[in-house]
Amino acid sequence: MYKYLLIGGNGFIGTNIIYKLLEKKRDIFCIDLYDSNTKKISNKHFNSFINDLSNTELVKELVDASDIIIYLASVSNVRNSSNDSLIELGNIENFINFLEIVKEYKNKKVVLASSGGAIYGETKDPVNENHTLMPISPYGIGKLSMENFLRYYSLKYGINYVICRYSNPYGQYQNPFSGVGVINKLLYNYHTGNETKIIGTPDGSVRDYIYISDLVDATIKVSESKFADNNVFNIGSGVGYSLTHILNEIESVLDDTLRIKKGDFGMENVSKIVLDISKINKKVEWSPKISLRDGIILNNEWIKFYLNVEENNMASPKVGNYFKQKID
Template structure:
């Protein structure tokens, strides 16, 4: 199968590409390298440096004629969606419509779309299942949810199949530890630099941390299953930030200094997924435990930081 992956040079997208290549599929990557990195690009994939909002995207689809698309490219920062709502909506909503039009015009059979836990807002109950009310707290949540309606419309009007995957807190290799990265990638950076880490609140806030390799596998399984369906992708396990810090102390072999600050307004206290539906329908389940995933992530960046130190 020929699969086009948007954002295929990015954190999650590059892992999806690697698994597709390993499976023997032909892979085409579309990425503007705004947050992705060229060193993440699998050498067996064909790469186009182009933005999903660009009108030339259709030319790529006409040239490559992919059978399926995995859509990972997005504006991913909550603070950007607040400060630059037009940019956020342009990339996540209009960019997705541009992609859907290219799919429609070139006969793509299936699209797998990366949505987010951010669409749910403050949980009304836990664990969160796919029937939970949608109440985003930011423009980012809105701009990730809006395309879900477009996918349903394109299926109804044009027969374009889709599967939507709503991610929990994804972590792992290749996640950018600077800026507004995931909390785990930021923790890795702080531990390797032996810098203190600030926890906003008491540290008892909980999240569902899912390893990137497991998320990539869910995307690939969704290429051939779950048409017209929405799935939560998470472990179904609630883990506090204090517990994550404790695990890092054990992995790093020293106790890092943690400073506690005031809670940030608008932060969600507790959130984790019910993953029963994706288990039943796709036969997917997480394979990497939190301890194993944290260790893999820490050791990956430990090697990178050692090389950086040698080069300085």
């Protein structure tokens, strides 16, 4: 029965991992700057600490008490780091400080959340883990730097690791105000009567979307499998969908028309990225279970649940503030 430490665990991905680990009755420690999605959890297997990595003594205690450490902490995304590249220095510094602590402990496994959507740069075909890495955004460059530091510390100090290069996840607990997650944002705006600004040409923007439960299952599987040690894995659906396809699929699920407006496509956004997921399938026999349509249906039901939307799609006046409090 592994004991987990999630660093930055109160965000979208971390929250879903925590709930799944609790189903499996794993012991979990979580450290994060913010107490949001998990603050109401009352479970003997879960301990949450609202702090940051500068509290070295606390981090040491939590690392010592854990077997597997999932590192999710980040203060950036493609959009905000493109406006302020220096933000990535903080992410890299925090990660190095963390590695300086972990190197003193043996038999720990570090799972790093990286980005399959930003680290490869512009591509044509589904890309495998050996593809040339040419990120075109500060966010992707920051993720690549963290990957390289993890490999260095592994070689020098014997740290076991797994690098998870996630595609575009969507689903429950995703924050529609974070600037990422087009599916979640479109559904949220639909139910609150707002329009959504989309970036770029819908036909030319192709992404690999993965429903959050599939991402969580893959992450836990590589975390607990010795066959995954010291490997990099693409984690996605393995299928590319244009934004036009996403819009049509959502409108089909809703049986209604979305309100959208077009925005400029930033040079830091790749036009197409689809991940080759054959490696993780071979190493640990994982493959996604949730289709795009089923994922949209699940995401839509979750949005409706939290916004208390009636069958006529009319949101209550307090919806906006309530939703902001409930998520990141």
